[in-house]
Amino acid sequence: MVDAILDEAFIAHVGVTSAGAPVVPPMAYGRVDDVLYLHGATANHLLGEMKGHDACVTVTLVDGVVLARSAFHHSANYRSVVLFGVAELVHDDVGKRRALDAIVEQVTPGRSADARPANAAELRATAVLRFPIREGSAKTRSGGPIDDPEDVGLDIWAGHVPLRSMAGPAVPADDLPAGLGTPTYASDYRRPGTEG
Amino acid sequence: MVDAILDEAFIAHVGVTSAGAPVVPPMAYGRVDDVLYLHGATANHLLGEMKGHDACVTVTLVDGVVLARSAFHHSANYRSVVLFGVAELVHDDVGKRRALDAIVEQVTPGRSADARPANAAELRATAVLRFPIREGSAKTRSGGPIDDPEDVGLDIWAGHVPLRSMAGPAVPADDLPAGLGTPTYASDYRRPGTEG
Numbered sequence: 001m002v003d004a005i006l007d008e009a010f011i012a013h014v015g016v017t018s019a020g021a022p023v024v025p026p027m028a029y030g031r032v033d034d035v036l037y038l039h040g041a042t043a044n045h046l047l048g049e050m051k052g053h054d055a056c057v058t059v060t061l062v063d064g065v066v067l068a069r070s071a072f073h074h075s076a077n078y079r080s081v082v083l084f085g086v087a088e089l090v091h092d093d094v095g096k097r098r099a100l101d102a103i104v105e106q107v108t109p110g111r112s113a114d115a116r117p118a119n120a121a122e123l124r125a126t127a128v129l130r131f132p133i134r135e136g137s138a139k140t141r142s143g144g145p146i147d148d149p150e151d152v153g154l155d156i157w158a159g160h161v162p163l164r165s166m167a168g169p170a171v172p173a174d175d176l177p178a179g180l181g182t183p184t185y186a187s188d189y190r191r192p193g194t195e196g
Numbered sequence: 197m198v199d200a201i202l203d204e205a206f207i208a209h210v211g212v213t214s215a216g217a218p219v220v221p222p223m224a225y226g227r228v229d230d231v232l233y234l235h236g237a238t239a240n241h242l243l244g245e246m247k248g249h250d251a252c253v254t255v256t257l258v259d260g261v262v263l264a265r266s267a268f269h270h271s272a273n274y275r276s277v278v279l280f281g282v283a284e285l286v287h288d289d290v291g292k293r294r295a296l297d298a299i300v301e302q303v304t305p306g307r308s309a310d311a312r313p314a315n316a317a318e319l320r321a322t323a324v325l326r327f328p329i330r331e332g333s334a335k336t337r338s339g340g341p342i343d344d345p346e347d348v349g350l351d352i353w354a355g356h357v358p359l360r361s362m363a364g365p366a367v368p369a370d371d372l373p374a375g376l377g378t379p380t381y382a383s384d385y386r387r388p389g390t391e392g
Contacts, residue, residue, distance in 0.1 A: 011258055011272070013209035015218030021250035022211030022218045026276050054217035062207055064364075065303050067382060071311040072318040074300050076207070080222050104270055107261050114352055115267040122268040144369045156310055157376050158369040161385045168260075168358035173340045180353050186263060189357045 001138045005079045006031045008061055008193035010107045014038065015056035018049050029057075030102030036131045037099035038087065047127045050087050057083045057131055061193065064162040068145035069154045075141060077160060083136035087129040099128045110185030165194040197334045201275045202227045204257055204389035206303045210234065211252035214245050225253075226298030232327045233295035234283065243323045246283050253279045253327055257389065260358040264341035265350045271337060273356060279332035283325040295324045306381030361390040 012029045015022055025046060030037045036057060040047045064077035090096050101112040118126065145158045167189035170182050208225045211218055221242060226233045232253060236243045260273035286292050297308040314322065341354045363385035366378050 010261075011256060011274075013211075013220050013222075013254055013256070015209075015211040015220035015252075017213065017218050021280065022213050022220075022252045023280075024209050024211035024218075024220055024252045024254040024278065026209075026254060026256040026274065028272060056211075056218045056220045058209055058220040058222060060207060060209070060222040065206075065385070067304060067307060067311070069312050070314070070318070071296055071300050071308070072314050072322070074303065074307075074311065076224060076303065078207075078222065082220065084217065084219075100267055104267050107270065107272065108263060108357070111263060111270075112267070115263070115270065116265050116347060116350060116352060118266070118268050122266070126268070144367060147369075147371075151312060152371050153373070154312060155376070156312060157379050157382065158372055159367050159378070159382060160369075161304070161366045161382055162364035163390065164362055164364065166360055166362045168360065170357045171340060171355050173343075173354040173356075175343075175348050176354055177349070180351070182355070183353050186353065186355060186357055189261070194359065 002081050002133065003031065005061060005081045005138055006036070006059055008191065009059045012036070013058045016046055016050045017053065018046060028103055028107060030099065030106040032102045034133045036133055037102055038129045038131060039100060039103060039126055042125055042127045044127065047129060050129060051089050052086060055085065055087055055131065062163055063142065064160050066145050066160045067158055069147045069151040069156040069158050073145055073147055077142050079138065079140040081136060081138045083131070083133060085132045085135055087131045090128040090130050093123055096123055096126065096128045099130070100126065108185055108189070109191060114183065167194055198277050198329065199227065201257060201277045201334055202232070202255055204387065205255045208232070209254045212242055212246045213249065214242060224299055224303060226295065226302040228298045230329045232329055233298050234325045234327060235296060235299060235322055238321055238323045240323065243325060246325060247285050248282060251281065251283055251327065258359055259338065260356050262341050262356045263354055265343045265347040265352040265354050269341055269343055273338050275334065275336040277332060277334045279327070279329060281328045281331055283327040286324040286326050289319055292319055292322065292324045295326070296322065304381055304385070305387060310379065363390055
């Protein structure tokens with residue numbers, strides 16, 4: 001279940017301690033087997049502070065809102081993964097390239113084979129962290145409200161409203177040369193959980 | 197801009213330090229003026245650890261994916277708010293009720309007037325935290341890719357794909373008495389940024 005949730009999203013919220021206090025940047029990621037790859041500018045001080053220290057990586061999919069009769073039992077349908085671990089820098093260029101491909105591929109399945117790969121300068125400018133998918137847990141809620149028995153007869157509507165992510169039509173870049181067709185992964189953008 | 201972003205979402209990722217390490221649970225919230233309200237079970241130890249200590253509250257809206265010619269310039273369109281501050285418990289019942297209404301209303305605009313309000317036992321079982329919207333910043337990216345000039349002529353499609361949140365048809369609770377009509381806020385669920 002953890003992997004399935006991770007594969008539906010591409011943005012994680014990464015908790016790091018910086019100057020003694022928690023900081024939670026949103027970050028794109030890519031999953032390969034039991035590793036999440038994160039990346040950023042080599043100069044990014046948060047990535048530097050993350051390296052070698054405890055971090056928490058949380059991925060959340062919001063699937064709907066749950067309207068119970070009682071305010072108390074209102075809820076959301078969701079699937080989330082909270083991972084704990086220590087991120088380490090990826091030093092070798094082969095490993096960095098594989099991680100960056102995984103991130104491009106996580107965001108847009110099918111894209112990594114088409115994009116121009118990083119050149120040497122871009123690779124130097126990019127820091128890649130590997131975070132183990134080892135310690136943590138998934139939590140999910142689905143379905144309708146669960147009210148207290150004495151509330152069920154109340155004259156209050158109850159139920160749930162599903163929410164989902166939808167992709168709109170692809171928008172070509174302003175400077176795209178004429179005649180370059182839109183690839184299917186953009187014209188018919190699909191990820192697990194996102195409808196085109 | 198900070199308030200507009202906060203008002204489009206209802207789930208925050210809250211960074212707390214627990215036993216010396218960061219923890220990032222997803223939490224529903226409600227905004228009232230310059231305060232974000234968070235809540236949970238009184239017995240929830242994370243809320244207890246958050247109280248009086250530095251925390252980071254991050255809210256992220258993912259608006260699309262950006263496909264540049266170079267893997268390096270791939271990106272996402274998004275709007276995010278990262279807030280820093282110290283959360284404090286709300287002790288008085290009037291303040292707690294107002295906060296809980298705000299959370300119900302943030303998740304489903306229009307619902308708080310209809311739901312059965314918390315009774316005394318439910319109120320005791322619920323801890324409410326107030327987190328100031330004072331220190332922090334918003335970051336956004338929108339629009340198409342920005343490639344290096346030497347990449348623009350490459351034979352690679354570039355552009356962006358918008359993503360948005362869509363509400364599906366409301367699903368009545370299994371135990372809903374016949375004849376109770378679906379309220380508009382559920383049948384035509386709308387939030388800023390979510391289409392019905």
